[in-house]
Amino acid sequence: MKREDTSNILKVQFVEITEAHEGQRLDNLLMKLLKGVPKSRIYRIIRKGEVRINKGRCDAKRKLIIGDIVRIPPIRVAEEKEQLPAPAFLKKCLQEGILFEDNAILVINKPAGFAVHGGSGLSTGVIEALREIRPESHFLELVHRLDKETSGCLIIAKKRSALRTLHEYFRGSGVRKNYLALLGGRWEQEKVIVDQPLLKSTNQSIERMVKVSAAGKASKTLFKRLSLLQNATLVEASPFTGRTHQIRVHAAWLGHAIIADDRYGDNETNKKFKKRGYKRLFLHAQKLQFAHPINGELLKIIAPLPSDLQTLLDNEK
Known part of the structure; x- marks a missing residue:
């Protein structure tokens, strides 16, 4: 995509659409x-x-094709704030955590503690760090999201055609997702499906919160018990829908919140486990299964449990 230099007030721009923005x-x-x-x-x-597109009037929903010339009128834009370079630790994790890559997609083992994308100001997320590591890549876009404290499989599209197809997968049932979660207490059931509807809201500090509510959106998670430990239960959580904080809220609804969940967990339980080394949410996106967006090959990608969580888990057995 060819683009003129910008300032606080842009001049007329003529943007030529390339493969990166086709569709x-x-x-x-x-x-x-x-x-x-x-x-x-x-x-x-x-x-x-x-x-204008190719000198003609156009609709906001018009899908762009290669070779289109988009005229953008002079318009005032906000000045971009300086962005700090990505932390060296994040760059190292991303370079060493590649689970799958070809010319269409990249799947990484996202480290905990980093948002998938930066917020306002100087913050930097996973996608910004990837673009910094790979300045030669013309197209790198997040396909889906993981919470900041969640580790595991994260898909990045390297082509817009792949991004479109993968978005269709995630909107439907084209991606099977499996998470590992450590729940507080001994969960005696072997398997259960939680289908409680979830509603987004805000608390007094304006943090995003989600609660079970009949007014919420349909949500469904399958929990399978993997190991019954002395004071905790390791489960596999498979979400059929993709609501914000879905696994965390459904686990809490079961009465066994995820360990070290500061938002939906039990404070006393969290304090006990933090004294034993549990410093972050024990939720890991372990496995993804889906058809390759270009060639249709069935992909099954597994992200190993981070060493810090594996060590803690071993100590529980």
Whole structure:
């Protein structure tokens, strides 16, 4: 994609669409290029005909094709804040944690403690670190997300066509996901499906919270007991839906929250386990199974449990 230099007030831009943005909707492209510009403003300049494709008026939902020339009018954008380089530890983990890679996708074993993407200000996430490590890569986009404290399998698309197909998989039932979680207490059941609906809300500190509510969205998680330990239970959790914090909230609903879950767990249980070395959420995205988005080959990718969690688990047996 060819693009002119930008400043706080942009000049007229003419953006030529390449393979990296083929199939992307016009409104999504503009939101990416015009960071800091309100969505309402973006839709207004499209509606008024200030944005043109190949010199003609266009719809916000128009899907772009290679060779399209998109005219973007002069518009004020927010000044980009300086972004610090990714931590050396994160870069090392990403370079050493590649589970699968070809010319279409990359699957990494995401380390705990890092968000999948950076927030405002100077923060840096996994995707920004990857782009920093691989400056020659023209397209690297997250396919899905994992919570900051969750480790394990994370898919990054290297082609827009792969991204589109994988998004379709995740919206339907095209990806089988299996997590390892250590629950507080002895869970005596061997297997159970939790299908409690989940509703997003905010607490007093404006943190994102999710709760079981009849007003929420349909959600479904299968829990299988793997090991019954002295004061904890190792389970495999398989979510059929992809709601925010789904496994964590469903585990808490069972009465056996995930160990070291500071948001949905039991404070007294967390304190006891933290004294024994459990410093972070014991939730790991262990396995993904899906058809390759380009050639259809069935992929089964497994991320080994991080050594710190494996050591703690061994001490429980």
